[in-house]
Each structure stands twice: as structure tokens, then as C-alpha cells.
Amino acid sequence: MSRPVIVGLDGSPSSLAAAEWAACEAHLRRLPLKLLHALEDWTPSYGHATSIGATPSPQYWGERIPREVSQRLAERHPGLEITTEQVDGRPLPVLDAAAQEAEVLVLGSRGLGAVTGFLVGSVSQAVLAHAERPVVIVRPGTSQDSNDVSAPNGSQPPAGTYRPVVLGLDLSRPCDELLEYAFDAAAARRAPLRVVHGWNMPPAFTFDPALIAPEVRDGLAAGTATALGDALRPWRGKYPAVHVEEECSVGHAADHLVEASADASLMVVGRRIRRSAIGTHLGPVAHAVLHHSAAPVAVVPHP
Structure with a gap:
């Protein structure tokens, strides 16, 4: 049985944006979509305002939001298998448990605009730090792509529908889980995959880069480019x-x-x-990208 795409839903604008993104992702990957709603203490911990306009009573949170969002997504994505689940419990343990059974867990982030970036809440950060499956953070106002086109169910989107998928790759840990997720995402979208690797000069030259001879600098750059190509070569073969x-x-x-x-x-x-059990569990690169990316961010755990 296929793992579903699971989205944490609370009625806030961020979770509604996440639900729409998750529906597109499930459609692209031909997977079922599950709308997950935690009933106890959800409102103060994860979402603060509903955009649907009802009084946030327990009955409303537990019944109306999942039903209305499910109906809305079904209209926009005909043929998509959508289920809803209500779980009694606090958001963090509920989402942690959901992440273990999901192909990808999708959460909302309160957006602060293009300059300021994301505001990743404490629950989302905790889930990101502990989940052992991919987690995607979506900001309100973003979608799969500005040219998002819902292809007929079971078919691929037209080439050029989606902008590139960007992968940040650390050549000291070019793990299979990360590469497979990025290549899968690009293949599903029929989009280019842009692999970005940032590197620095040896410490001896960081104080004054002018001390390094041009041929040495060029040799270091060529060696880094060769290493990147070597890491990607097997995956190019798997995803021609x-x-x-x-x-x-x-x-x-x-x-x-x-x-x-x-x-x-x-x-x-x-x-x-x-x-x-302690610590943020998020590296500095992932942390910076999560807070300043203009696009949805997938965080892929690896050994």
C-alpha cells in the first residue's frame, strides 16, 4: 500500500496553503492525500486564526474544517483520493506519529513576505527536528508553481509547467535519500533539477584570497565541479x-x-x-533556507 501525503490542518491560512500544496503533490506523485486534524490544544499551539469564518469551537475544529477543505480540494483535483482523520492529542506528538507513516508530511508556515521570509512555528520546528520522513514547509501565498496546471489524474503535467527543483547538496554527505527525493520531485514535475553546492577556499587563504595563485584557485574549482559531477552521475542514469x-x-x-x-x-x-533528545537537530543551512526561502522547502532526513 502506498504511503499517503499527509498535511496538518487547523484552518489557519498557512495550513490551508499547505493543504493545497499537498493536494498538488499527491496528484503529481499519484498518491492518496490525508487531511490530519488534531483536536486537543490545536488552536493555540499550531494555528491562530481561521480563514473560513466560523467560531473556533471544538465541534467546528473537529468537523467543519476537514469537511470543507476536503470538498474544496476534491473540486480542484478530481479523481484524487482524499481522506480525513481526527486525532485527540497535542499537535507535536500527533504530527510526529503521522510523519512516520507519510510519504511526505506537509505543514504550513506563517508567511512574513518575500524579504523577511518564513516564520516557522515551534511545533513545525520540533517536527522537522525529529521526523525521519521528508517534511515540507509551505508559506501562504506560495503554490507548487505560479503556472500550476492540474493535469488529468494519472497523467504528467506538460513540460515547462514547473520551475526548477533546487537541491542543496553537501558533497561530504551526498546521501541517497536526499538525491532520490530531489530527482523524484523533478521527474514528477517534468522540471529541471538545479543542484547547488557551496564551497570555500582552504582556511589558509580565507584571510586574504589574493594570496592564492589563479591556477591553484582554478584547480580547486575544477576539482569541486568534478566531485559534484561524480556524485550525480549514477542518478542521471536512473533519471535520464x-x-x-x-x-x-x-x-x-x-x-x-x-x-x-x-x-x-x-x-x-x-x-x-x-x-x-536535546538540540535543534537542524543544521545552519537548513535553518537559513527554512526562514528565507521564497519557495516551499522540503527537509529530507538522512543518516
């Missing part, structure tokens, strides 16, 4: 239809990725799985 653009840039990876997000349909970054 995906057009891959390789980009090696000197500087902080997060800066390059945030810049690339302006023309992306999806940002993909990795998160190393840590078993420690």
Missing part, C-alpha cells in the same frame, strides 16, 4: 529524463540556495538524523 544543472559556487551554501529559491518550485535540503 531529468535535466540536471550543476552549480558550484564559492561562499556560504545557504546564501546561494536562498538566492536560487526565487526561481524554484521547490527547495530540497537535507537534515542529518540525530538520536539526541
